[in-house]
Structures are given as C-alpha cells and as structure tokens.
Amino acid sequence: MFADLLLEGAVTRIEGPLLFAERAARVGLNAAVEILGSDGGARLGRVAALDETSMVIEVLQPTAGLGLGGTRLRLRPEPLLFGVGPNMLGRVFDSLGRPIDGGPPVSARARMRIEGLAINPSWRALPRDFIETGVSAIDLMNSLVRGQKLPLFSAGGLPHDRLATEIAQRARLRGEKPEEFAIVFVGMGVSHDTAEQFRRAMESSGALGHTVMFLNLADEPGMQRLLTPRYALTAAEYLAFVEGRHVLVIMTDMTNYCEALREVSTSHGEIPGRKGYPGYMYSDLAALYERAGCIRGRAGTLTQLPILTMPGDDIGHPIPDLTGYITEGQIVLDRELDRRGIYPPIKVLPSLSRLMDAGTGEGYTHADHPALAHQLFAAYARAIRVRMLASVMGEQGLPETDRSFLAFGQRFEDGLLRQATSRTLEQSMDAGWKALKGLPRSELTRLSNDQIKRHLEEPADA
Amino acid sequence: MITGQRILDTLFPVARGGRATLPGGFGTGKTVLQEALAKWCDADVIVYVGCGERGNEMAEVLDEFPQLEDPRSGRPLAERTVIIANTSNMPVAAREASIYTAISVAEYFRDQGLHVALMADSTSRWAEALREVSGRLGELPGEAGYPAYLSSRLAEFYERAARVKTLSGQEGSVTIIGAVSPPAGDFSEPVTLHTKRYVRCFWALDRQRAQARFYPAIHPLQSYSADADALASWWKLSGNPDWMTQRQRVLALLEQQSHLERMARIVGRDALPAQQQLKLLCADLVNEGFLRQSSFSMVDRYCSPARQVAMLTVLLHFMDRAEAAVQAGMPPARLAEMKILRQLQRLGEEFSEADLKRLSLLPREIDYEFDVLQPVPSHVR
Numbered sequence: 001m002f003a004d005l006l007l008e009g010a011v012t013r014i015e016g017p018l019l020f021a022e023r024a025a026r027v028g029l030n031a032a033v034e035i036l037g038s039d040g041g042a043r044l045g046r047v048a049a050l051d052e053t054s055m056v057i058e059v060l061q062p063t064a065g066l067g068l069g070g071t072r073l074r075l076r077p078e079p080l081l082f083g084v085g086p087n088m089l090g091r092v093f094d095s096l097g098r099p100i101d102g103g104p105p106v107s108a109r110a111r112m113r114i115e116g117l118a119i120n121p122s123w124r125a126l127p128r129d130f131i132e133t134g135v136s137a138i139d140l141m142n143s144l145v146r147g148q149k150l151p152l153f154s155a156g157g158l159p160h161d162r163l164a165t166e167i168a169q170r171a172r173l174r175g176e177k178p179e180e181f182a183i184v185f186v187g188m189g190v191s192h193d194t195a196e197q198f199r200r201a202m203e204s205s206g207a208l209g210h211t212v213m214f215l216n217l218a219d220e221p222g223m224q225r226l227l228t229p230r231y232a233l234t235a236a237e238y239l240a241f242v243e244g245r246h247v248l249v250i251m252t253d254m255t256n257y258c259e260a261l262r263e264v265s266t267s268h269g270e271i272p273g274r275k276g277y278p279g280y281m282y283s284d285l286a287a288l289y290e291r292a293g294c295i296r297g298r299a300g301t302l303t304q305l306p307i308l309t310m311p312g313d314d315i316g317h318p319i320p321d322l323t324g325y326i327t328e329g330q331i332v333l334d335r336e337l338d339r340r341g342i343y344p345p346i347k348v349l350p351s352l353s354r355l356m357d358a359g360t361g362e363g364y365t366h367a368d369h370p371a372l373a374h375q376l377f378a379a380y381a382r383a384i385r386v387r388m389l390a391s392v393m394g395e396q397g398l399p400e401t402d403r404s405f406l407a408f409g410q411r412f413e414d415g416l417l418r419q420a421t422s423r424t425l426e427q428s429m430d431a432g433w434k435a436l437k438g439l440p441r442s443e444l445t446r447l448s449n450d451q452i453k454r455h456l457e458e459p460a461d462a
Numbered sequence: 463m464i465t466g467q468r469i470l471d472t473l474f475p476v477a478r479g480g481r482a483t484l485p486g487g488f489g490t491g492k493t494v495l496q497e498a499l500a501k502w503c504d505a506d507v508i509v510y511v512g513c514g515e516r517g518n519e520m521a522e523v524l525d526e527f528p529q530l531e532d533p534r535s536g537r538p539l540a541e542r543t544v545i546i547a548n549t550s551n552m553p554v555a556a557r558e559a560s561i562y563t564a565i566s567v568a569e570y571f572r573d574q575g576l577h578v579a580l581m582a583d584s585t586s587r588w589a590e591a592l593r594e595v596s597g598r599l600g601e602l603p604g605e606a607g608y609p610a611y612l613s614s615r616l617a618e619f620y621e622r623a624a625r626v627k628t629l630s631g632q633e634g635s636v637t638i639i640g641a642v643s644p645p646a647g648d649f650s651e652p653v654t655l656h657t658k659r660y661v662r663c664f665w666a667l668d669r670q671r672a673q674a675r676f677y678p679a680i681h682p683l684q685s686y687s688a689d690a691d692a693l694a695s696w697w698k699l700s701g702n703p704d705w706m707t708q709r710q711r712v713l714a715l716l717e718q719q720s721h722l723e724r725m726a727r728i729v730g731r732d733a734l735p736a737q738q739q740l741k742l743l744c745a746d747l748v749n750e751g752f753l754r755q756s757s758f759s760m761v762d763r764y765c766s767p768a769r770q771v772a773m774l775t776v777l778l779h780f781m782d783r784a785e786a787a788v789q790a791g792m793p794p795a796r797l798a799e800m801k802i803l804r805q806l807q808r809l810g811e812e813f814s815e816a817d818l819k820r821l822s823l824l825p826r827e828i829d830y831e832f833d834v835l836q837p838v839p840s841h842v843r
Contacts, residue, residue, distance in 0.1 A: 121512070121520035121547040147518065271597050273607045274645065279594050282514075282587070286550030290517050316646030324488035325643055326550055328518060349673040352489045355518065357758050370758075374675055381674035389727060397730045399795075442799070445750055445807045 002028050002077040011071045012054070016267060017223050019057040019066070023050065025075060030115070032080045033057050038070025044096060046080055048268070058264075060096060060223050079115060082231050083108025084238040089182060090209050092199070095216040095224035097231040112238060114230040116291050125294040130359045131248070131303065134170035134422030135163070137346040138353075140432055141373050142331060145359035146173070146246055147294035149304035151254070153320050154333040155313045163333075163344050164250050164307055165198055169205045170422045171248055174365075180300075182245045183211045186232040188225050189218045189256030212239075222260035229257065233291045236302055244299030249292070254308035258285075258319045274318045282322045289326045315350070329353040342418045349381055365425055368451055372432050375446040376412070379439060383409030404439055411435045463579065463637055466502035466764040467495075468810070469680050469753045472774060473709060474687035476663045478577055479625030479635040482687075483585075483657045486667025487647025490679050493519055495667075496581045496641055498678075498757040501530060501539060502764040505579035505637065507571045508543045511564040514557050514587025517549040533764060550587070557591040565622050568636045572624075575632025579639065580623075585616070586643040589653045605652045613656040620660040662688040676754055682716045702771045708778060712748055719745035739794040744781045750807040752777055762810040772821045773809050779825040780806060783832045792835065802831050 005025045013020040019035065033045040035057070043063070049056040057073070059066075082097045085106050092101040097114075099105060127147030132139055144150050154160035168183050185202075187195045195215050202208040212235055216228040229251055240247040251257075258277060265278035273279035292304040306327070310320045313335065324330050334347035360369045383405045390398060390406060398406070416431045423431070433455045436444065444452060463478045465471055476482045486492045493515065500508045500523075512520045527540040535542075544567055548560040561582060568578045582588070589612060596609035604610035625635040640661075644651045647669055658664060668681035690709065697705035722738050731739065752773055757763050765773075784797050797803075805812060805824075813821045 118549060118551045119517055121517050121549055122524050124517055124521035124524075126521050126525040127518055271603065271607070273593075273597075279590070279597050279607060280554070282590060283550065283554055283594070286514070290549055290551035293517055293521075316648070318645070321488070321646050326516065328516060329489065350489070354489075354493075358522070377675040389730075392727065393730050397732070399732055402731075442804050445804070448808075448811075 002026055002031065002075070004077050005075045007073040007075060009069065010073060011066075011068050014063055014066055014068070017059050017063060017221060017264075018048070018267065019045065019059055019063065019071075021055055021057060021073060023053055023055045027055060027075045028077075028079075030079045032076040032078060034074040034076070035059055035066070036072040036074060037066045039065050041065075044080075047075075058223055060221070060227065062221065079113055080227070081111040082114050082234045083111050084235055085109040086243060088212050088235055088239070090211065092213045092215065093231070093235075095214070095220060095228040095231070097214075097235075100215070110238065110242065112234050114227065114234045115287070116230070116233060116237060118290065119293055119295060123296055125296045126358060127294055127301070127355050128359055128364065129301075130174060130365050130425075132170075132172050132174055132425055133167045134172075134424075135167065135344055135346070136416050136419055136423050136428035136431060137344065137348055137351070138167075138331060139423070139425050140369070140416070140428040141348055141376060142329060142351045142353035143356045143360050143365070144303070144305075144353065145355040146301040146303055147292060148329075148353070148355045148359075149289045149292040149306065149327045150329050150331060150353060151304075151306040151308060151320075151323050151327050152331045152333065153310055153315065153324075154307060155310050155335060158309075158333045158335065158338055158345065159343065160307050160309070160333060161194055161197070161252065164252060164305065165201045166422075167305065168198075168202065168211070168248070168250055169207055173246060174425075179210070180245050181210060182236075182239050182247045183207065184232050184236040184239070184247055184249045185211060185213045186229050186249065186251040187213070187215045187217075188228050188251065188253060189216060189220075189260065190252060191218050194252075212236075218256070222263040225257055225260035226264060229288050233288065233302075237291065240300035240302040241295055241298045242300075246301050247303065249302065249304045250307070251288075251304065252307040254285075254306045254323065255311065255319055277318050281318065282325070285322055286326050289323070328355050337413070337417070342413055344417070344419070346417060348377070348417070349384065366429060368455065369425075369429065371447055371451055372429060372436075372455075375436065375444055376416075376432055378446055379405065379408055379436065379443070380412055382443075383412065401440060401443065405443075408435060408439055411438070463577075464504045464767060465499050466504075466766070467498060467678060468755055468765050468770050468773070469678055469682070470665065471765075471767065472705075472752075472770055473682060473712065474663055474665060474680070474685050475689055475693045476637060476639070476687065477625075477689040477692055478637055479623055480637050480663060480689050481620045481623045481661040482637075482639045482663035482665060483642055483654075483661045484639060484665045484667065485642040485644055485649055485654045485657070486672075486679070487644065487669055490647070490667035490669055490672040491677050492641045492643065492667060493583055494757050495665075495678050495680075496583045496639065497523065498763065499579070499639060500543065500581050501527075502533070503579050504534065504577075506542060506576040507568075507578045508539075509546070509564050509568045509571075509578060509580045510543060511546045511548070511560055511580070511582045513546075513548055513560050513582060513584060514550045514591065515548075515583055517551070520545070520547045520549060554591045554594050557587060558595060561585070561588045561619060565619065565636070565638075569622065572626060572634040572636045573628055575628050575630065575634045577635045577637075579637045582638065582640040584641040584643045585619075585657065586641075586653050589616075608652050612652060613659070616653075616656050617660050620657070676749070677756060678753075680753075682713065682753065683720060697767075700767055702767075705771075708774055711778070712752075712774075715741065715745050715748060736788050736794050740784055740788045740797065743794060743798055744784065747780070747803070747806055748777060751809040755810055759811060761812075761814045764815075765810065766815055769813070769815055769818060769821070772818055773813075776809065776821065776824045776828070777806065780828050783828060787832060787835065796835065800831055800835070802828055 010021040035043040043061040045059040214232040329352040337345035530539040623638040666684035671679035
C-alpha cells in the first residue's frame with residue numbers, strides 16, 4: 001500500500017499544466033496529489049505517468065507562480081475522490097466538485113472514486129421503463145428509456161440548449177412519485193450565459209430543488225474539463241444507486257470535452273489518431289457513457305442525455321461518430337427544419353433509439369405504439385423520397401399515391417414535429433394517427449388490419 | 463447453416479465452417495442482426511463476444527436468452543450459448559484478448575463434434591484495441607494509425623473458421639460472423655477492406671434502408687456470398703431444386719430496380735413502359751414481402767427453410783401472372799390496386815410457421831383474383 005507522504009524539493013521541471021518530479025517515494029498511477037506552492041496556495045493534481053526515476057503530475061489548476069524550489073508535493077494514497085451526500089440537490093459545483101453557490105460544503109456521507117467502476121454486465125438490469133419527455137418526436141418515434149444514454153446531435157446555432165432545458169423541466173416518469181426523480185446538469189466549456197439561462201429556467205419551473213449543477217466554464221483549463229463529467233457522474237451514481245433515485249444526466253457540450261481531450265493528449269506528446277484526436281478517444285468516451293444503466297436489486301437508474309455540436313454539421317466527424325457507436329441511438333437536430341421555423345427541429349429519419357423496443361408497447365406504454373412508430377417512419381421516409389422527386393419534376397407529374405404521401409409529409413411536420421407545448425404520449429399518438437389518415441390503406445403495410453380498423457376508420461355509427 | 467433470416471438464407475447463405483462479415487455504420491442494426499443470428503441459427507453452440515460494446519446490450523442478451531426456447535431442442539437458448547463480455551469501458555488489453563478467448567472456446571466445442579457459430583461484435587473495437595496497444599508500445603503506425611500487422615492478425619482470426627473431422631470421426635465446425643463498425647459508415651477503411659479479403663460472405667448494411675426502418679438493412683446489391691453455389695445442392699436436398707434460378711431471378715430483379723428507379727427519378731414513374739413499371743412493382747413487393755423481417759415480431763423472427771420456399775413460390779407466382787397480364791394489355795396501375803397485394807406485402811407477418819398449408823393455397827387465390835381482374839376499374843364501367 002502507499003502512504004500519505006509529503007515530498008519536498010523533488011520538482012525538476014514545470015511545463016504548462018505538467019509538473020515533472022523525481023520519484024522519491026512510492027506512489028500509484030492516477031493517485032491524487034496536492035501541490036503546495038511557495039505562494040501558500042494548494043492546487044489539486046494527479047499522477048499521469050511513472051517510470052523508474054521520475055513521475056509526471058497533471059496539475060488541475062493554473063500553474064502560474066509555482067517555483068521549483070519551494071513547491072512541496074503531498075502524495076495521497078488514493079485516487080481522486082468526491083465526497084457525496086444527500087444535501088447535494090439544489091447545489092451548484094465547479095469542475096472539481098467544490099460548491100460555488102456560496103453555500104456551505106456538502107456533508108459527505110460517502111467518498112467515491114470519480115473514475116467510477118465498470119458495471120459487471122451480468123449485474124445490469126435491462127432498461128425497460130419509459131421516460132416521458134413531452135416531445136412527440138422523442139416520445140413517439142425515438143422513446144427514451146430509463147438507464148439509456150441517448151445523445152442529442154446538434155450543430156452551432158440550433159436550439160439544443162432550449163430543447164435540453166425543456167426536457168429537464170418536463171421529463172417525468174409515468175406513475176412514479178416526483179421526488180424520486182433527480183437531474184444532474186453538466187456544463188463543459190459552456191459560456192457563462194448558457195449556464196445562467198439553464199439555472200434560471202430550472203429555478204422558475206421549481207425544478208432546481210431536485211437538480212445538481214456542475215459548471216466548467218469556457219475559460220477554465222482543459223484538464224479540469226476532463227474531470228467535470230467524472231465528478232458529476234459520481235454524484236449521479238450516488239443519487240441513483242445509493243439513494244435510489246431516477247437520475248437524468250444532461251451533459252453539454254461533449255464537443256468541448258473532446259477538444260480538451262485532444263489538447264491534453266497533445267501536451268503529453270501522444271501519437272494522434274483521426275483528425276488529431278487521441279486513439280483512445282473511443283475508450284475514454286465509453287468510460288463516461290457506460291456509466292449509464294440500471295443495476296439489479298438497486299432502486300435507482302442513471303440515464304444520460306449528452307449534447308454535442310457536430311463540427312461543420314458533419315455526422316461522420318470522429319466526435320459524433322464515436323459517440324454514436326457507444327450510445328444507444330441518437331436524436332439528430334436539423335438546420336433545414338430549424339430554418340423553416342419548425343421547433344423542435346428533430347430530423348426523425350437518422351434519429352434512433354435502440355432501446356425503444358424494450359421500453360414501449362404492451363405493459364410499458366401502449367400496445368399499438370411500436371407499430372404506429374414503424375408505420376410513421378416508413379411513410380415519412382417515402383414522403384421525403386417523393387419530395388425529392390417532386391422538386392425535380394413538379395407535383396403535377398406525380399401519381400395520386402405519391403401526392404398523398406407528399407401531403408402526409410406536410411401533416412407530419414406541422415402536426416406532429418412542431419409543438420409549442422408539452423404533449424403526453426397519448427396526445428402524441430393521437431397526432432400520429434391523425435397524420436396517417438388520408439394515406440391509402442393499401443400503403444399501410446406496417447399496421448395490422450385490426451389496428452387500421454380501430455384507429456383510422458371512422459366509427460360506423462358516428 | 464440455416465440462419466432463419468430470409469435475406470441471408472435465400473440470397474446470401476453462409477455454409478458451416480464459413481466466414482461472414484457484417485459491416486455497417488452505427489444505427490444500421492448490426493447488433494440486432496447478430497443477436498437474431500445467435501438466437502435462431504441452427505448451430506449446436508453459440509459463442510457470442512461483446513467486444514468493446516454496450517453494457518446494456520450484454521444485459522439484454524443475458525436477460526433474454528434464458529427465456530427464449532431453442533426451436534430444435536426445446537431447452538432455453540442460454541444453455542447453448544457462451545457469452546464473453548468486454549464492455550467498452552473495460553480495459554483495452556482485455557478487449558484484444560477477448561476475441562482470442564472466444565475462438566479458443568469455439569474450437570474446444572468444435573473438437574467435440576459440435577457445430578459452433580461465433581458472433582464477434584465488433585471486430586473494429588478489437589482492431590482499435592490493437593491500435594491503442596501498438597501506439598503505447600511506440601510501434602510505427604500503418605494505414606489510419608492501425609499497426610502494419612492488422613491484416614495478418616485478421617487473417618489469423620478468420621482462418622480459424624473451419625469444418626473438421628474430429629479424431630473420433632465426428633464432424634464439427636466453427637462459423638465466424640464478425641461485425642465491423644467502419645467510422646462514418648465508410649467501407650473503404652482498413653478494417654473493412656482487410657476483412658473483405660478473408661471472408662466468403664459480405665453482408666453490407668445500408669444506412670438508407672435502416673433509416674426507413676427496413677430491417678434487416680442488408681443491401682442486396684452490395685452484398686455477396688461465395689458459398690451460394692456450394693449450397694445449391696443443399697437446397698435441392700431440402701426440396702427446392704429451383705433455388706438457384708429463383709435466387710438469380712430475385713437478384714436480377716433488384717438489380718433492374720436500381721436502374722429503373724434512377725430512370726424514374728428523371729422521367730417519372732408513369733412515363734416508363736408498362737413492363738418496367740411492373741418490374742418496379744414486383745421489386746417493391748419482394749422487398750416488403752420477402753426481404754423485410756422484423757426481429758421483434760413473434761411471428762416473423764424466425765423463418766424456416768420450408769416457409770421461405772413457400773413464400774418465395776407465392777411471390778414468384780404472382781410475378782408470373784402479373785407479367786402475363788401486362789403482356790395481355792393490363793395497365794400496371796390496375797395491378798397495384800389488387801386486394802391481394804396487401805396480403806402479399808405482409809406475407810411474413812400473416813402466415814406463421816403453422817400456417818404453411820394456408821400459404822400453399824395462396825397461389826390459387828392469386829389465380830382467382832387475376833381471373834376476375836378487368837383492365838378498367840369496376841366503378842368506372
């Protein structure tokens with residue numbers, strides 16, 4: 001085991017956020033280090049690399065003012081820990097888990113590793129329960145399930161912040177007590193006004209009482225940005241798996257996180273992979289995203305809603321690409337819909353929720369929900385194809401059936417996608433059936449005859 | 463090997479001891495298809511490696527397999543399955559090892575005279591683990607940062623698939639089905655390209671099909687199977703001597719469809735000659751009624767070879783009658799209004815394994831509807 005030691009005069013070189021020192025004492029990789037400068041301030045760091053004679057320490061706070069001679073290192077026998085407790089709800093923390101709302105420190109009930117531990121797959125319970133977000137395009141077409149990680153792929157200038165705020169305000173569990181629900185908001189490299197807007201929105205809707213906020217502002221060091229989500233997820237894991245709440249973690253903006261990862265990797269002199277991002281970015285992102293889930297025998301669940309802005313609107317860029325390979329689906333926002341004034345501008349076709357089939361249908365939402373969603377997808381895909389055709393040869397040149405799909409596309413976008421207020425799932429389904437009316441019955445191949453009869457044909461006696 | 467998936471068994475079959483790959487971008491249904499294969503293919507033992515994949519997916523497999531019944535033995539599916547789990551947040555070096563662990567387990571059962579199917583999901587994560595470890599060792603990177611020995615490692619892995627005669631004279635086999643997750647769905651990246659060199663079946667997943675929720679989203683024109691010729695004799699033995707011609711006919715139809723659709727996009731569907739309009743109609747029918755198969759549907763998740771043959775026969779019968787009718791001057795638009803069409807499009811859903819007899823009566827219903835069909839809609843007359 002390692003001991004809690006104080007090391008003096010061991011520092012040999014300081015370079016930006018990295019501090020090189022002689023390995024004069026036994027120390028473990030990733031152990032926490034306190035750096036005591038001659039200016040009297042204490043800075044937090046961790047051991048990033050070790051060899052026979054030397055060690056490299058990442059300093060998580062600014063290194064300006066540190067000298068070689070007067071700097072002492074306090075080597076901790078443990079990795080970075082976060083003291084978590086029940087009174088975290090309603091509080092605001094900085095990147096390193098320290099309260100910045102002027103309130104008292106959190107009385108810690110447990111100290112947990114910020115890196116977390118991988119959940120043994122055979123202990124995981126299958127995510128099954130539906131979360132209602134109030135957004136039709138999500139609830140009806142790409143349902144969010146407790147324990148899922150579903151990212152929002154957005155781009156600069158699109159209203160992803162507004163959508164995330166609304167989901168945070170409206171998200172509810174069907175049939176569960178509201179006090180079992182908690183939200184953890186993680187702002188990574190966000191501007192001050194985004195953070196403030198979110199806080200105000202949550203306050204005005206009264207949701208701040210069950211929200212924990214972690215803020216890493218855009219001007220803070222990159223190294224801290226890598227730790228922010230880890231502190232936040234540790235808090236979320238505590239709330240979910242120790243206190244038994246259903247936690248929704250909203251992380252914005254993952255693109256800033258990945259940029260920080262690239263910056264730090266480059267400063268370590270590592271071989272860059274695609275577009276300069278480190279080769280281990282997949283593993284690193286997975287270490288965050290995989291912390292979502294449900295565990296057998298524990299009451300709580302951890303659901304993630306990461307938001308990322310696709311650089312250059314390119315879904316093939318490494319950040320959205322690797323994210324998409326880890327997460328269970330994606331919700332894609334579209335600039336064209338936004339320009340046409342449709343809010344929320346969710347592009348339904350490339351969006352996907354992989355766990356939808358597990359969390360919808362008989363016993364979870366409504367027996368006809370999956371079939372309706374499939375039919376809407378198929379019909380809308382056809383409508384988009386016809387729309388392309390129509391732009392080439394004009395609407396008049398189209399056969400009757402194709403024109404009916406064109407009209408359906410319009411009804412779908414105006415009646416279902418566009419929404420000013422929150423909708424319950426039942427209201428969303430009504431909107432869906434309404435949009436399907438007017439399509440020829442023979443084209444509705446994803447619905448059974450019975451479903452068509454029940455929902456699409458007018459009652460005979462009416 | 464019978465997979466129970468129509469598009470695979472009928473169009474791109476894989477033989478026991480064969481090697482297949484399943485490349486596709488995210489959201490194209492790689493994992494769902496792999497799981498469907500693990501559930502319904504007729505192997506004795508399934509080795510399923512979750513290599514750098516999602517924890518919830520592994521949980522799903524662990525949750526679902528004990529509840530499902532093996533159609534052949536009547537025992538829970540979990541009893542014939544070995545799962546090797548390395549979720550994406552577990553150590554990278556273990557990810558590299560997981561593939562080798564799996565294939566060794568598979569060979570162990572193979573040597574007992576069992577037929578083993580190995581599902582590797584996904585070999586790209588394994589290749590990335592090789593890359594990460596190689597990078598840390600300071601080796602010179604090759605293409606896209608992968609180590610130069612990537613291709614030989616892939617070859618070593620896929621070459622372990624085989625059909626063997628064991629020392630005790632029994633027959634055993636290992637069939638490898640490896641998923642590949644190419645970055646941005648680009649099939650020209652090193653892992654897909656090198657894998658393609660060593661496999662016999664290539665099942666390309668198509669994003670456009672997946673986005674229309676057309677599953678399995680295997681693209682019929684980009685995929686191929688080198689085992690098809692060898693398996694014609696198997697189909698002959700199982701009672702379908704015409705399999706090779708039927709398969710050719712479907713593939714040719716789909717090929718023509720892609721040409722005609724391009725043309726239709728320029729001149730409009732209605733401007734095409736009647737024969738070609740009919741081709742498009744038939745191709746849509748094959749896609750909807752035959753190739754589409756939902757893994758989540760209780761009725762259609764597994765399709766026995768007998769049902770596949772029956773379904774294909776019904777559809778081809780319709781095509782024959784339709785072609786004859788069009789030749790006799792029937793406008794294709796009238797055919798598109800036929801009542802039976804809706805039933806044909808939902809063929810997989812409406813006729814379960816128990817309804818084979820009802821299915822065999824369908825050609826007669828088709829005949830009947832064609833016989834009463836008039837070139838002009840009845841309400842106009």
